Amino acid sequence: MPHVLIIHEVEAYPAWKAVFDQAAGIRKRAGEISYQLLRYDNEANRIVHFSAWSSLDNARRFFESPELIEIRRQAGVKAPEFIYLHEIERGLLQQDAEKVRPRHSRFMKRLNVPTSTPRLFARCGLAERPF
Secondary structure, three states: OEEEEEEEEEOOHHHHHHHHHHOHHHHHHHOEEEEEEEEEOOEEEEEEEEEEEOOHHHHHHHHOOHHHHHHHHHHOEEEEEEEEEEOOOOOOOOOOHHHHHHHHHHHHHHOOOOOOOHHHHHHOOOOOOOO
16 A cells, blocks of 8 residues: 655644645545544654555655645644655554463353353363263
């Protein structure tokens, strides 16, 4: 999936955010699919805009358009840096299996699942009830 990372400073975040929100319709029509806004931990007016796009061509066309240049000026954006990216991998880190199983067992006990359930024993590699 194509992404764009934009790093820029704004004069005042609340004013910039109002303009950003008003431009949601034109961003969507241009091909923006989703976005995240982040800020530097020690600079409230230094913004990172990370967004997914239908294509990088659409993103470039949009960000370089005279209309958007004017919108950025009105929003108080200072020297934006655009980085156009192609996603190569995405993942989630799984919980450690040892931590998941005990919680699952407690949940099954609360549901009062009988220990004689054949499927449960088959999962444990037991042919029949062990006691």
